[in-house]
Amino acid sequence: MKRRAYLLLLLFLTGALYSCVRNEEAGPITHLAFSGPLISARTTMVTAWEFPKNPLSDSTLDDSRLSNDIRWGFRLFTNTPIEAPQFVPGKISCSNCHLNAGQRERALPLIGVAAMFPEYNRRSGRLYTLNDRIVDCFFRSQNATGVTGGIQSKAQISLPHQTSKEVLALSAYITWLARGYEVGQSLAWRGQNVIAEKNRIAVEKLDRKRGEALFMERCVNCHGEDGQGVAIGEKKAAPLWGPDSWNDGAGAARIYTLAGMIRYMMPYTAPGTLTDEEAQQIAAFINSKARPVFPFKEQDYISEKLPADSVYYPKR
Ligand code: HEC
Numbered sequence: 001m002k003r004r005a006y007l008l009l010l011l012f013l014t015g016a017l018y019s020c021v022r023n024e025e026a027g028p029i030t031h032l033a034f035s036g037p038l039i040s041a042r043t044t045m046v047t048a049w050e051f052p053k054n055p056l057s058d059s060t061l062d063d064s065r066l067s068n069d070i071r072w073g074f075r076l077f078t079n080t081p082i083e084a085p086q087f088v089p090g091k092i093s094c095s096n097c098h099l100n101a102g103q104r105e106r107a108l109p110l111i112g113v114a115a116m117f118p119e120y121n122r123r124s125g126r127l128y129t130l131n132d133r134i135v136d137c138f139f140r141s142q143n144a145t146g147v148t149g150g151i152q153s154k155a156q157i158s159l160p161h162q163t164s165k166e167v168l169a170l171s172a173y174i175t176w177l178a179r180g181y182e183v184g185q186s187l188a189w190r191g192q193n194v195i196a197e198k199n200r201i202a203v204e205k206l207d208r209k210r211g212e213a214l215f216m217e218r219c220v221n222c223h224g225e226d227g228q229g230v231a232i233g234e235k236k237a238a239p240l241w242g243p244d245s246w247n248d249g250a251g252a253a254r255i256y257t258l259a260g261m262i263r264y265m266m267p268y269t270a271p272g273t274l275t276d277e278e279a280q281q282i283a284a285f286i287n288s289k290a291r292p293v294f295p296f297k298e299q300d301y302i303s304e305k306l307p308a309d310s311v312y313y314p315k316r
Pocket residue numbers: 077080092093094095096097098108109110113133134137138141142170174190191246250251252257
């Protein structure tokens with residue numbers, strides 16, 4: 001406990017210093033900052049273990065089946081490879097990308113989001129329920145299709161589906177995060193992890209060597225030169241590439257999508273200090289690496305145009 005406190009202080013100080021040097025707007029953070037129902041995007045790793053809404057300690061939840069699912073959903077979200085090993089061959093939890101269990105601003109937050117579904121999904125060209133969306137994150141971001149080390153026969157694999165008990169529990173947790181929100185009402189914090197269209201650099205103009213140099217400067221301390229993640233106290237980032245990472249059909253395998261995450265979430269000790277350009281160069285470097293293959297890519301973007309940054313898809 002003591003070591004963790006020391007470590008947090010150290011991380012906090014380096015983070016605060018860095019933000020002073022690099023970003024005049026973001027002053028040093030003196031207390032746990034909240035932005036509405038979310039943890040502020042300007043805080044550093046000091047808030048890594050904070051959950052504004054934590055079902056494990058929330059006394060309004062009882063002993064009912066639903067309350068138990070909400071609690072299990074939270075545990076699945078924050079510790080997926082342990083809670084659902086049959087679906088997760090890699091080392092990623094949902095909360096690796098949706099920081100603070102989906103409760104941090106500009107880190108793909110999920111507060112209120114359940115009330116936005118069902119919604120049209122461009123990749124699949126059809127209406128998506130929340131459970132469809134969760135299954136997709138399992139398939140792609142968590143590489144569930146890689147459980148057998150590649151698809152040999154469909155019968156051999158246990159893939160998550162819309163009514164798998166794990167998917168229902170995750171859905172219960174995410175729906176709980178939307179209690180009190182109006183159906184279909186747009187949320188100020190949704191869709192903020194984006195690089196504005198006008199600041200996007202054409203994919204062929206991005207320089208992965210520059211991205212690599214920036215990665216070595218700003219990311220290796222925690223992610224390692226091999227991108228596989230270094231333990232920092234009780235936290236360890238998931239592999240950014242290689243067999244244990246997200247697969248090539250994931251949202252994070254798209255350059256602008258990944259850049260939008262990196263731009264506002266990372267470096268963890270100084271979020272918001274990279275420029276749009278730097279975030280894109282780093283994303284181009286990370287997504288030039290080999291990662292598991294999503295076997296159903298040819299079924300994506302059939303009715304919609306293939307996005308320019310889907311670099312792992314064959315050109316159409
Ligand atoms: C590798 C990073 C990554 C991991 C791991 C991940 N996600 Fe996601 N998730 C994303 C990205 C990126 C998006 C947004 C994609 C886009 O831009 O359309 C997203 C979107 C979502 C959405 C829709 C959000 C919205 O506002 O519409 C939900 C719900 C979701 N994820 C749930 C999960 C769950 C549950 C898990 C774990 C089983 C998970 N995610 C794991 C990256 C990830």
